[in-house]
Amino acid sequence: MKFLVWLLGLFSLAVALKLAAHNPGYVLLVYPPYRIEVSLTLFVLMMLALFVLGYFTVRLALSAVRLPAYVRQFRIERAHRKGRSAMMEALDAFFEGRFAVAEKAAVRAMELGESSGLNPVIAARAAHELREFERRDAYLASADNESAGVSTMRWMAQAKFNLDQHQPQAALQSLKELRESGVKGHVGALHLELRAQQQARNWDAILDVVDQLEKRSAMDSVAVAQIRQQAWLEKIRAHTLDAPALLAIWKSTPGEFKRRPKVVAAAARAFIHQGDCRNARQIITDRLNAAWDSDLVMLYGECLTGEAGSHIEQAEHWLKQHPDDAGLLLVLGKLCLHQGLWSKAQNYLDASNSIVPSSVAYTTLGHLSEKLHQPDEAFKYFQKAMALAQGK
Structure with missing residues (x-):
């Protein structure tokens, strides 16, 4: 289609030139004492050439005038591209765990004029991971707080830094300022608050935060429990x-x-x-x-109180259901010893040791032997108890 248009255009131009060549008209230019007679066709061609030359001269002059502004804009855009590239490099390096590279890239992005508030936060987080706390605080202080998103990132980062340094009260203060700025119900902030309350051992507050996270389905039910x-x-x-x-x-x-x-x-x-x-x-x-x-x-x-008799009855009732429970037999032995039921205490303690030998059972047998005035037997039991306690 384009070829056909060009072909028609060439034929039209050829016809126009042919007609112009046989045009008998002329143009007379008089500037006393000079007279210039020019054919109409040549005059039209000269006017066209003059118009084209003037057009390009004006365009060239305008371009020369605009050149400094163009160069400045070009440099700004080039710096912006480099800054954005540096910011993406910082993000990649940070999430890859290359914190030194991430910090340098974020700083380079800021130096190149990349205005995103993400750069100082990335630099601060990277410096924190490198334990360069002075640089971290300087980066965080340079973050633009006027933007709501940047302000949120700043307070969240500050709270995390405080928690990593076991400063729960400072972290809670940062999260409080985040809420006062209008950010409420932020799931990430709630997780940070949970960590802070756990470090501060504020158990009632922990239960409250867990309730909020559970309502937002932001925690596994097992972890909540x-x-x-x-x-x-x-x-x-x-x-x-x-x-x-x-x-x-x-x-x-x-x-x-x-x-x-x-x-x-x-x-x-x-x-x-x-x-x-x-x-x-x-x-x-x-x-x-x-x-x-x-x-x-x-x-x-x-x-062990004076009411041990009724407790023995309760324990013996359980023993009917759990006859091979070494712990229950040990408890019965201790209760019977307290009540002065020496024979029953001996039987229960021996039965406990026959199932699972324990230093507590042998120690109790030692005390029983002392009650029965059997020092040699007591000494043997205490030796066995010590051997089990030491893992021999």
Whole structure:
């Protein structure tokens, strides 16, 4: 199609030239005392040539005038391209773990005029990984806080730096300023806050943050359950010296955690530490009646009071269901020893050692032998207990 157009154009030009060549017209130019007579065809061609020459002269002059601005713009765009390339290099290097390269590339991007607020944050994070904290703080301070996105990155980075240096209060302050800037419900910020509250051992705050993360489906259900259990364990352990507070904590503990052996054991130890054997035995009994746990039953014999008779009955009831539980036999031996039932204590302790020998059982047998005025037997039992304790 283009070839056909060009062909028609050439034929048209040829016809126009042929007609112009036989044109009898002329142009007379008079400038006294001069007279110039020129054929009309030549005059038209000269005017066309003059117009073309003038056009290109003007274009050349304008280009010469605009050249400095063009050169400046070219240099700016070239620097911008280099800066963007340096920023991408910094990102690649940072996520590849080449932190020294990432820092240098981010600094080069800033020097080239790359205005993205990402560069100082990348440089700060890279310097942090290199433990160059002074440079890190300088980069972070240079970040433009006017942009909402850059401000968020800055506070998030600052909180992470504080956490890595085990400064939870400073991290919480950074996250507070992030919330006050209008960023609320930020999942990444919530994860950082969870770490900060864990470092600060603020267990109530941990439970609150975990609830928020769970609502946003931002945490695995198994991890949520583990963190909640740890929080309730620590809340219980933190009140071992405050009886009313411990009782209140235990009553407020969710039912799902009251059924977990680790939580029950922690609560029982806390009550035992306060001398509250009644509550300790009650929560252990409730749990063991619901589901047996060989480790938990060992705590049943930790509180030896004058009510040991009824506790022996309870333990012997369990023994009918779990006759081969070495821990339960050991507990029965300790309870019988406390009640002065020497023969039964001997039988239970020997039965426990026949299943799983333990230094505690041999030590208890040693104390029993001392009660029976058998020093030689007691010495043998204590030796066996020491050998087991030392792993011999």
